[in-house]
Amino acid sequence: MSTVTSTAGQGGPSLPQERRLVTEIPGPRSRELFARKQAAVPPGIGTTLPVFVTHAGGGVVVDADGNSLIDFGSGIAVTGVGNAAPRVVERVRRQVADFTHTCFMVTPYESYVRVAEELNRITPGDHEKRTFLLNSGAEAVENAVKVARHATGRQAVVVFEHGYHGRTLLTMTLTAKNMPYKHGFGPFAPEVYRVPLAYPFRWPTGPENCAEEAAAQAIDTITKEIGAGNVAAVVIEPIAGEGGFIEPARGFLPAILEFCRRNGIVFIADEVQTGFSRTGDLFACEHEGIVPDIIVTAKGIAGGLPLAAVTGRAEILDRVHVGGLGGTYGGNPLACEAALGVLETIEAEDLTGRARRIGETMLPRLRALAERNPVIGDVRGRGAMIAIELVVPGTTEPHPTAAAEIAARCHAEGLLVLTAGTYGNVLRFLPPLVVPDHLLEEGLAILEKAVNET
Template structure:
């Protein structure tokens, strides 16, 4: 594995990365974004080594994908072994044990002691699409309720579920029908204040569904237990549990989208566990595959078995190599207790962010759990005016220093921190030192 040491040998991007970026411009659609124009030659742990030999600190994990690192030994060995046997057969044509074993692991890990089933897909968006299909098939209803600030994917249906227009939806409509949006329990920006957020947001949700959709017409409510692209919004305490119970009371399927929050990221296996919520259906992806494309829907056996035979599937869903990688990743999560590690390193991260906030008024709020945390930047703490310009400038300053960070949020003013769960503590601290330097450069010491 690449040495776990931060070092820069060139300005970023270096000449080899610049050459590759020129080739990219000539060959790749400009519609595919580029957060940081450096090109990686080797990666592992908390380090990304680029083609110029620079060793960058990874605070992004490929958008929460490489939780166990990019070269986890168990993942690498299982992938190597499986690739030597066969790369594909299509599980719907001739099956294989790996697919079954991944489903068994998911059924065991998912919240609740009820009987469960799983089905495997290629991406988080595909998992969400299939969760909606399952809910509609099981209930015979069409309506699906999603929230402000939500992000569920880039396919047609998941774009309809996603709240933010740019860059995800603008110019790509019309979108799927029978999608209804309701207010999110966003404590920092709730008009009635933090203390009133859970009660008022829940009341607003109930009224909106009753008036706009009708409970009897609603197949599912879908929620990220911590919203991802929308700004790492942690719902007000009690909101998720009340939402799930309301769904049960009205025969509506509660879908927890754990694609970004799942697999130890928040200091629990799944973020739903913080309120002891057992989702009817749960979507997972990203970190499940240890870096390979894999996603899943896991849920109540009666719901998962509701669609007709052949109604779920896909050519590549549950590819044998991706399944092998997932089994290696889950083995590492269990063996190395990445739940505990995420919670422990999360406390270090929180402490450093709190220190930053004590020195920089531009930080309006720190939020998140485990190694899924964020800071929201504002130009006025009292007015909570979003400050996307300063956010972008600090992000660029960090990038110049070799710190790979991502921004997010409906207003473009949130830093999200998603380091690999296996990052070494010293390296995490070094990355936060670089972030501190970036703040000092842009905001002033």
């Protein structure tokens, strides 16, 4: 059995950019490894596609059986610049030879400061900012809420239907969907309140009324049931990720932001999945000119190394006392160097523009597919963050079995896709921003075939 290797021997962009199936999916070696996984790892750690990866780069992942699959997942929006991107690899290689850890709170190092400086520079708004670094998106969201509560002296936190913010106690509470994220894990954190999201496809009076009515309902609930003066923060994803790539109706986010401004509420944008060029803007907030008080980033920030950031107005973050923020591993030097490599790659290769071009390729193809297949109720997204919502034809009733079947057909043909959505009926597409055009087109052809056969 032949295998696919890169000229460097470790994946990366030199890996042959081709789909190639030499066994069934998953193959015998992956099945053997999956049996070991089941014996060693609790079943609560799920698996989307049980192929065990040995190399990855560009738009492909190669498994232990030598199969080369097209990647429309990017490790859930993490490897936007590609796996083993050269600038990331080189920076990490140099750093790991110098030192792997000191704890920034004990003896600091320059790369942490440089990442903070860059995020202060590139995130929306020209106000003075501060940034501190953490390990994961959930940890960053939790710290953003902590900062907002400290700065305002208030306790209540408002989140939105269909939102996802993490798996810690607080962020699990902030998350809307019960199964699998919250089921059986209560009791949950107090002083968290949920209000409507402007979901155009499912808004009862139609998408044309969605933004105005959803904003009015959300603001009315906050005002009457919580009290605006009790709210420390509103936390929202500019595009709801796990909830199904829901792009709020245009005008909704500005209305919520303006309400926050009037009432001294900290507006926190959770850009964990949408950040770093994924949507065709460097940050999704930029699409409607939203300038958050605090922006939370992770996933695509460091090319696969664990890093997250909280960036916000200096007058908010500077209020926290010395020692009130931090963590042993937050801003690890390897991850910081990786982040600097990611930012260099985005700029050098114009990956923000590339994300827009990916959207310009995918959206027309998917809309045409939807016209021929009534099982697709909605096509939505921006840049390289695209989704289709599956419904029972002729209705808006969610059709999760169709989503699962299409995903399974794609996987069998060597296309890695992910499901999502509050109702489990959304297929989401997150190709690496460096995916070659021919793989993008081939992946869409596989998807079209899977939809037609379902």
